[in-house]
Amino acid sequence: MNQVDTSPNAIANVNLRQVGKNKPRNDAPTKVYGKAIYAGDFYLEDMLFAKVLHSDRACANIKSVDTSAAKALAGVHSVLTADDLPATNAVMTDMPGQVGGGTKNTKQPILAKECVRFHGEPIALVAAESYELAQQALELIVVDYEETEGVYDAFEAQEPGSPIVYGDDNIVAAYKIRKGDIEKGFAEADYILENTFSSQYQEQAFLEPEAAVAWLDEHDILNIRSSTQVVEHFRAVADALGLPHNRVHLQAPYVGGGFGGKEVMTIEVWLALLAMDTKRPVKLIQTRENSFISHGPRHPFTFTHKTGVTKDGKITAMKIKATSDAGAYAKLSPYILLYATVGATGPYRVDNLWIDSTSAATNNLPTCAYRGFGTMQANTACEAQMEELAKLIGMDSLELRRKNFIQTGDPNTTGQIIRSSVWSDQCATKALEALGDRPENADHLVYGHGLACYQQSYGRIRWMKDTSESWVGLEMDGTLIVRCAVTDIGAGQMSALAQIAGEVLGVPMGEVTVYFGDGHVNPLAGTSTASRALYMTGKATELAAVNVRDNLLECMAEYFGVSAGELDLGDSKVFVLDNPERCMSTKEMAKHCAAQGVHRHSLEIYRAPPSEGLDPETGQGEVFPDFTYGAHAAKVSVDIDTGEVTVIKSVGAHDVGQSINLRAVEGQIEGSALMGQGFALSEELILEKGVLKNGSFSEYLIPTSEDVPEIESIVLESRSGLGPFGSKGIGEPVFAPVAASIVNAVADAIGTRIHDLPLTPEKVLAAVNAKQTQEAAE
């Protein structure tokens, strides 16, 4: 769907041959035939198997760890505790990638020494001839714990006298936004509404648990093949072990899902230590039970919104307090809090704004990156508040949104001017239309429609000065190679690069070979996180391909006796635009150009637009490269006898800038429809005094295939993004509004709102009953 776009970023119509089309992905056949090799599929000669002893309590002193019986077990080759590690015993869990890190206090012990601070904290590592032996050895390790008083609530953690988990005061990060005149804004309001919304822990639940193999090669280089979103972790592994960076080689084969859970280091350092100690290859695949406690789930957040609005629906002021539970270590909590702060106002322009946000440490599971990265939680709260505002002033909620949508050229929360297109209105209108009519309520079933919009960044925080590199080369036989160390985490990262290079150089994507995931033979691409992989690596690949194209066309222009601008590349040919009969196959062209000594390769770097950070007093400044906008709508039924919610239809409508592979875009929209549904309705890690109670897939409830509603994807293309061909990032954005739309649909159906997620049948039934009791009393 193309509409006229007037934003300054928009690029003119181009004739795209592959980009934007519905194409089978290059990685599809190997995965469908079961040939794709994942990290856990590697076997090496003499390989040992590892197990990790995770703490089974959340807060305790370690009086002693006795490993003697484990060490004595035949077939056990290494048992490591904190005492065996380099004195620093620390691994960096800060934002990884091209920019290094260490800007925040985000070091975490590799193995617990004097105390454990959360359920799952690693205490000892074992390598043995088999998993069974390693497991036996684990059971022989005796840890003498002394339980201590912990803190398990982010608000209590900020009270004076609370047990201290982090720093002097448990405050992991705090931000404030002060913009306009908040008092004046409320004075101008006809109505003021205050609500508190809270959300829960969500587990990434990737299909492939953490898995890796580590070994020392014949050059004594430490190799690690790992299921990770970030091959740049080789630096953190090297630092943790005291090795030079060029002695650690980390590669990522296909990854069976990350969703942020494989963004900070998971098991790589443990295997590195065991491989160094035993001088043998060591492998670990986490069990599902241990996977639940081996990476950080989504932060529970509480948002208090106080909003002023005129009777015409103009928001005059917003005062927001946000609190997140960081758990026992900082990890990426400061950044996630920043995203939540910027995202707190949703896709709306608010000129009088006051935000205070805090992330506090507790003895709960350390929380970390998860698709949406704080923005999603913030948006879910904001979109609930918008519905309540509409109800309060008696206005259609889309109408209320229309009066407040941020527009191209407007300043956002931090005063950053939005440069790309903002098609919130078009997306919302189309999504709602696609829901169709609302069924009549019948017997015990009531129906509801819900809408949510969003603003979600793509690309990393700009003061990290993110870069990505890619290499494109035309072989002598006219085939194309891309080398780019992007990790392919299942969203089609690798295939998109084939399509982009193929588009620019006129070669079908299926004939392009992409070497990916290995930063030691391919140029480093940065992380597959932050909805940046397509944007950054795609842009670098586009730039490199354009360089090659320019070189080729310069040579071919001479051959055809025309100017380079009169030539085009497509369908494996070079041809004269005015007279396509005058052409040469790409194969012949490659040979011809090679004979002329034309440079047929290019290595390019793409640099995201930099910025210098926020003013600490006002929170004003430029945080992100750009934003994606869109909407999600949901139709639900609610059984008022049981509180069961059924999602009947789920519609995502998004301006993706330019879709690269339409099928892959739809895949992202469909996957996020379910992930958001799980967040809204059933997924929740349950912790009792920090101890996880439902770390299994029979008790942690992600939607199953039987829970899939009708899903519709509506893809709009403003071509106004910063990515290749005007694309925007979509991995996280398409997820951002889903849960909110379902939550709003339930509120619409039952006529009352539940303020804490997820909407379990029990909570829904209680809300229905409370409303009936209240109505009976009135």
Added chain:
Amino acid sequence: MLPPFELSQPQTLPEALRALAEDGGQPLAGGTNLFPDLRSGREKGDQFVSLALVEGLRYIKHTEQRITLGSGTTMSDIVHDPKMETAAPALAAAAKIFAGTMVRTAATIGGNVCCGSPSADTVPPLLTLAADVTLSSASGERTVPLDEFYTDYKKTVMKPDELLTSVSWAPPAPGSAHLFYKLARRKGDAITVTGVSVMIAADAGKCTTARVALGSVAPTVFRAHEAEDLLVGQALTPDLIEQAAKAAAHQCSPIDDIRATADYRLQTAHALTRRLITQAWKQVA
């Protein structure tokens, strides 16, 4: 991790019964309860007798007097038997929403009945069919009404050397209604929070058969006999149905667990019993 265990694989029923009697192993059918329980440590056994290769345990037999399922019949066998829609509509319904496709192809009816779980989904429909179970051992065979099979949470009258070999029931009266509702936290692969099955038959405007069974709301699945007694011989009015639903709820003794509170189970047992009897009465009247 799955702990190590010993497995025997008899090919015939007598061999299997001998293995149970002499080696003291525990039967292993589809393993969809046993393996997760072994892995999590809830189950400690290390000696198993596999029923997978035992001949003559996996069959569905329809005669005019009786429908019989061999204990090795899987959930997908039930789903794919077109006659089950009339032979046991609620059982067919329960099998369709049982677990997910993968588990349905492995999970057996014998395992579901024998595991003794209060949330076993085929048990409420079997109870409202007034099904019997046949237990065999090296020393003989006996038939027990399913209603008398369970004694307490995960406890049954079955002896360690006995094997459940079949489940059977008389075909429902023509024109009767047999319903099942599974209330769970999601639609697939979910453990039942509240399960209700009813069987209602009527003649000349009066209820002639009333059976109500509830799952997940007490230590065992049970028949709500008090509720049934209120209904039989009566024309079912909303008031009477409400009384029966109340009586059924009264017989519940649910617990709080990670899926739901006792209070919620009680409320929904009440509401669903009322709903199912009402629906059934509409069908038969």
